[in-house]
Amino acid sequence: MSAVPPRAAGPLVSARFRLALSYAGFLVAAGAVLLLGVYVVLRYVPNYPLTAANPSEADLPIASRSEILTTLVRLSGALLAALALIGITGGWFLAGWVLRPLRRINEAARIAAGGRLDHRIRMSGLNDEFRQLADTFDHMLDRLDDAFATQERFAANASHELRTPLAVTGTLLDVARRNPHGQDYPALVERLSITNARAVGLTEALLRLADADAVTAEAAPLDLAGTVRTAVGEAAPEAERRGVAWDLRLEAAPVLGDGALLAQAVANLVQNAVRHNTGRGSALAATGRDPRRGVTTLRVENTGPEYTPEAAARLREPFLRGEGRTRRGDGPGHGEGYGLGLALVARVVDVHGGTLDLSPRDGGGLVVTVALPSPAGPYVPAPGR
Incomplete structure (x- = not known):
């Protein structure tokens, strides 16, 4: 589908110039009305020769009504011309000051049209119409950024899973x-x-x-322990081939969620524990409830390479694997994943209102802890989260 060409437009007419003309026109009109009023009042001056009240000033020239009106008309023209000049000059600077927020909004729109959705106006100052427009524009960019991120995340997750x-x-x-x-x-x-x-x-x-709302609509009660047992069973041939021994400590783990998504998240954790392990290594999966916090927990541990806390926390980033950046086709054992397993787990946990913690295991390996709201009680985040 071809892009829609921009609408044809005539010569650019500056809004600042139009506002300046409007200010000048208003100022001249107000001055004209005032001078017209003075002219009307002077029309009532008696039209006969005036004499000075002081006889000693009788020789001084005294203007008649017609002379006064003629002088007033001449002065009015000069004053209106001066008001027009003052109005255009002052209006130009005043309009520039008033329209300055629009320039920022226009610049943000240009940046967004170029494909960058991370730029925000973040206008400060008085809560006027321009700031409300800027806040609305920022909110629109937030929604667009989230929509594009969701689309990219779906494409990446789909290609991976x-x-x-x-x-x-x-x-x-x-x-x-x-x-x-x-x-x-x-x-x-x-x-x-x-x-x-x-x-x-x-x-x-x-x-x-x-769509997090769609996940909520598909939510149903399930036991996470059974989901873990199924995932470990499906991964058993690969675990046996790699020499990884499982230690299952599964207690009742009731949750309310999307069964297919939670099953895929658990399968990803189980596969990672097997694939990113050492020869003749081990893995542990434990489920249970924390009544104090009102959460259901899943902990998956495995032996493997040593991580720093920072490196472990970064493993949830898309396209990042335990060995570093994703590689494809580097021989046996490589290219099995596209670095999206833990990113998908993090997203599934997030839309279910839970938390995901990645930390190094003593002696090498990784400890992954998932906490999901338990249907039996309120969800209270752990201290420090």
Whole structure:
């Protein structure tokens, strides 16, 4: 779709110049009315020769009414010309001062039109119409920035999370193509159907993730312990291949949320604990409730490389993995993720009103703690959050 061309416009007419002319016109009109009033009053001066009240001043010239009116008309023209000059000059500077906030708003609009949505006007001063307009414009930029960020986040999450079911589907089809006569086609069709349904469900969950209101609408009671047990079971073959031993300490963990999104978040934590581990390493998953704070908790620990607190906290940033910036196709063990696993977990936890904490594990590795509001009590953030 081609962009809509800007509307054709005539020569630029400065609003400042028009305001200056308006101020000058108003000033001249007010002066003209005043002088007209004086002229009308002088019309009532008697039209006969005037004499001085003091006989000693009888020789002094005394103007008649016609002479006074003629002088008044001449002076009025000069005064109106002076008022016009003063009005245009003063109006020009006054209009510039009044319109200065509009220049800032216009500059912000130009920056936004160029693709930058992080610029804000943040106008200070009196709470007048210009400041209200600037605040409204800033709010609009906030909404646009959030909308574009949500769109980009959905595209990134979708490309990351759909890679696994699509890879499974591709593998099944490749095997069937290479050995078409040795396949159990009913079982193959069943596996493809399950994988496809998972991809469809994941796509719908990611679409809900793009809208926090949609997540709330899909909220239902579930036990996070069962979700963790399922995720560990699905990751068991990979954990066995990598020599990672799981320690499960699962207690009842009731939450109210979107089951598909929470399942994907838990699966990401379990996969990260396995993939970013050491040879013959270990991983721990524990669930429970904190009645004092009214939250349900999930803690996932794994052995692995050592992190500083700052480096651990940054792992939730998109496209950042445990080894550093994301790499693709660097050989076995690389390119398995696109650095969005923990970013997706952080987003899921956020839309559910919870908190995500990443901290180094003593001896190397990572400790991930998720706290979600428990349906059995109010959610009280931990001190310092």
